[in-house]
Amino acid sequence: MFPIYLFEDNVEQRNSYREIINKTIMINEFAMELRTVTDDQKAILTSLDQKNGLSFLDMEIGENKQAGLELATQVRTRLPLAKIVFITTHDELSFVTLERRIAPLDYILKDQSPDLIEQRIVKDINVVQDELKTADDQREDVFNYKLGARYFSFALDDVILLSTCKLRPGNVQLQALHKTAEFPGNLNALEEKYPSLFRCDKSSLVNLHHIQSYDSRNKELLLDAGIRCKVSFRKSRELNKILKDQL
Template sequence: MLPIYLCDDQKEHLQRLSKIIQNIITFEGVDMELVLASKDPDSLLEKMKKSSKPALYFLDIDLKANMSGLDLAVEIRRFDPRGFIVFITTHDEMAPLTFQYKVEAMDYIVKEKVEEIQGKIKECMLYALKQYALPSNMVHRAIAMQVEDRIVMISQDDIILVESSLQIHKVTIYTKDSAIDITSSIKAIKAQLDENFFQCSKSCVINIKRLAQIDKKKRILFMDNGKECTISVRQMKILEKQLMDSDMKLK
């Protein structure tokens, strides 16, 4: 069961949203429960701290209380890192980037778009439920890099190629649609990667699954995002052998 919390300072709005959520729970028959609908952020915090389960939160940005919806969300995140936060906001207060960056908000609902509210709430609820049901072992298949106090996680499946950057002490990680320059080393990253990755040279590691084509004469590997990488004669032999072996395994 996934608990739902709702916080809005306007009484009419609070009632309307509660009703919408209740209706969705009944009609969709989802395993959720509206645990609390309150005007007071403190009572919400008190209640959620007692529970150890991740929950779905709908928070109004402007609470007219001692804290804003954003402050409340930051506080919630400290106790429920896996929870799902959705902001209810006016056009004026909307700041998708801040919501996402600060508390990893899942989504936001714009008050002015009256006709869309119900659909959006339903969408958020179903999505949260789906994510909630997902196994948590996804985290193990990611690599983690620390820059100062921040830890950046990238899923191994997303990585196509890692190479040392033009800048000293930095590497560039290529995913399907982005290139990330980050302070780290090929050695440190290779240590975290699984057997799907192959080191072509001192400065380059590739994801074998994302290999598109090999030019044996010129010793160039083409990745499926169009990226190229050269490989030495010796490494080429090892790679070929590894590719053959994995083919055998598949058969």
């Protein structure tokens, strides 16, 4: 789960931002979690993910008008790719973020209406989600598909079989470890995007890592989870050679 952090000392505002963030994650089914909600710098720093994260930081905590700025500097030092959003009343400190090379994703002023603040928070979460989606698309070890307005990603190694849906042309049936799904797509595009998957016939792509056995006489694969898949005559020679080379 991609971590989100919230640093705010005003209880009412903290609860409002918490609700907005959690609602956005839940409605869109993003692979994100609001990991830490606090007014304590140490609590944020000790819970930081080792790779990345999105932090919503109040600039002023108690009497310290630059508490959020100080925290952002430490976050940026530890996580160069982290996303940082300031939510503050101090618009004059925006120039200081440039001087310290914090490069925030956004700078939200609290003197705006609650609706505008919510819109900015939601927009920032969506921007980060889009960047995560783009990064996943470029990774060869991640399988992605879209269902409606939602994107799903998981390890390509978990894919067992992709097949065309006979009852619903234009849809693909996914069978993976602990997961089944159906989504709009076509095998030609998927074969090009994921060249490690093997095209058994015109209607099936398989992950050869999940082969249990191959009956070359009947041209049938037995895959993990008891899934069976036919192999065309043309593809059977290619498959035989691949399996022979793997021995």
